[in-house]
Amino acid sequence: MEQVVIIGAGPVGLMLACELSLTGARPIVLERRAGPSDLPKANGLGGQIVQLLDNRGLLGRFAEDSPFFGRPPGFPFGSVPLRFDGLDDVPLRVLMIQQPRLESLLRERAAELGVEIRWGHEVESLAEDPDGVTLTGRAFEPRPRSGPGFELRARYVVGCDGGHSTVRRLAGIGFPGTTDDEVLRLGHFATADTTHVFENPCYDGLEPGWNRTPHGRLLLTSLREGAYVVGVKEKRDPGEQPDRREEVTPADFAAAVRRVLGRDLPLGEPIWLSSTVGQARLAERYRTGRVFLAGDAAHLFPAGGSALNVGLTDAVNLGWKLSAELAGHAPAWLLDTYEAERRPVGAHTLAHTRAQAALESQSGENGDALRGLLAELFAYDQPARHLAELLHGGDTRYPVPGPLQAAGQPHPLVGRLAPDLALTTAAGPTRLAELLHQGRPLLLDLAGGTAASGGPIDVVTATTADPPADALLIRPDGHVAWAGAEGLAEATAAWFTPASA
Ligand SMILES: Cc1cc2nc3c(=O)[nH]c(=O)nc-3n(C[C@H](O)[C@H](O)[C@H](O)COP(=O)(O)OP(=O)(O)OC[C@H]3O[C@@H](n4cnc5c(N)ncnc54)[C@H](O)[C@@H]3O)c2cc1C
Structure with a gap:
């Protein structure tokens, strides 16, 4: 039985395969195309995914040939110009990269991590039982579609098979929404x-x-x-x-x-x-039993610029959780947090991309007047900052899981993507992103002696100017699981139960 089978070698399937391999699982990717795609779809990435690539030590490589990387001077929000050049605290970063180049770099990384991609494998049916999922389909390498059938068993299956997702249909998950x-x-x-x-x-x-x-x-x-x-x-x-x-x-x-x-x-x-x-759709569920959806299979946004940010971040969210489950050190509720955390992000993005699409498509003099008025408002710092945060995904805050809710009001950083703090450790100056390259949970002790742990968790003692808390417990996807010394031991035990526990 395979551990995880990913359907689709688009950017999201490849990213998920990399994250699973990095965190200890052995995924297999099935892709119906006979080989890599050179379709010039996306032109770039923007938002939190840029920091997540940095957390994995990939940003330098991905930005190498980029015509533009950094804070954009503006963004066409539903074709209304939004300018950021007057603001010095806008977190939004973009990385211009053509989708074929992005996919090629992800395949390169996947190969380095030992991921197996089976080209020319189209999944046609899926049956789940208590122990796993049976996938069947046709293997045709190269085309035409006349190759032999294949059957594969997996403990978990992830549909990263795009907007027309076969996995979503076979799993019986609805995809309500609207078509332009x-x-x-x-x-x-x-x-x-x-x-x-x-x-x-x-x-x-x-x-x-x-x-x-x-x-x-x-x-x-x-x-x-x-x-x-x-x-x-x-x-x-x-x-x-x-x-x-x-x-x-x-x-x-x-x-x-x-x-x-x-x-x-x-x-x-x-x-x-x-x-x-254009379509505006959100899957009714991101998980049913052992089957998960990620990327365009889970959401389609009607305005540009957000799909890869959200889709690749789905992959980073899910990868370490499946690995922890397969390794036997996941709490019983961990896999459910994937939908609880990522579906609201999909819904929120759907709302602001719908607003952008509406603004863009409104024609005639009424449309011109509406865009003109909004352009006047967007010229003020506060709306520009708010929309930049929205596009960045900086307002994302994952909910505190049930077992930790009794601990009272959590620190404001809990659930958020950890800021890339400038740190000094015993080894010298570093950044938080440098400590997350291996995709392991991290206990960052910023007060000296607050934290003591072990097992699957890296523990690093560091100093930083103006520390946000005495200690930060950081998940492999860079989100803060807990902040502060109070309740830290309980949070560590809840999130990262050792295999032997
Ligand atoms: C013209 C255009 C411009 C775009 N510009 C941007 C942009 O600037 N920024 C941005 O963020 N996004 C942009 N997008 C959206 C972006 O391209 C998608 O969000 C992204 O490709 C989604 O990645 P994915 O891996 O989820 O799905 P996909 O890229 O669709 O990959 C799915 C893969 O699954 C495979 N597959 C499907 N069914 C099966 C099956 N049954 N068995 C095996 N394999 C299967 C497919 O062959 C495909 O390779 C653009 C899209 C288009 C069309």
């Missing part, structure tokens, strides 16, 4: 020199970024040398199937541009054309 009434066609086009595109008189009257017309919106941007991106958003034909990825031909694309702009554009040689319809 607009369609976005995106095209990447080859060009020798991007500046020529924007200086071409055919583009007169168009700005880099989104342009509104009475018939829809048109995006012009360039994300890398030698290519530029055109996006066309317009009302969807009611007969169009939102759930099917339509093939987009160059003629379809040119016709969509003509409908929205009222004229043709010299688009050049297409590299990649796609069509998507």
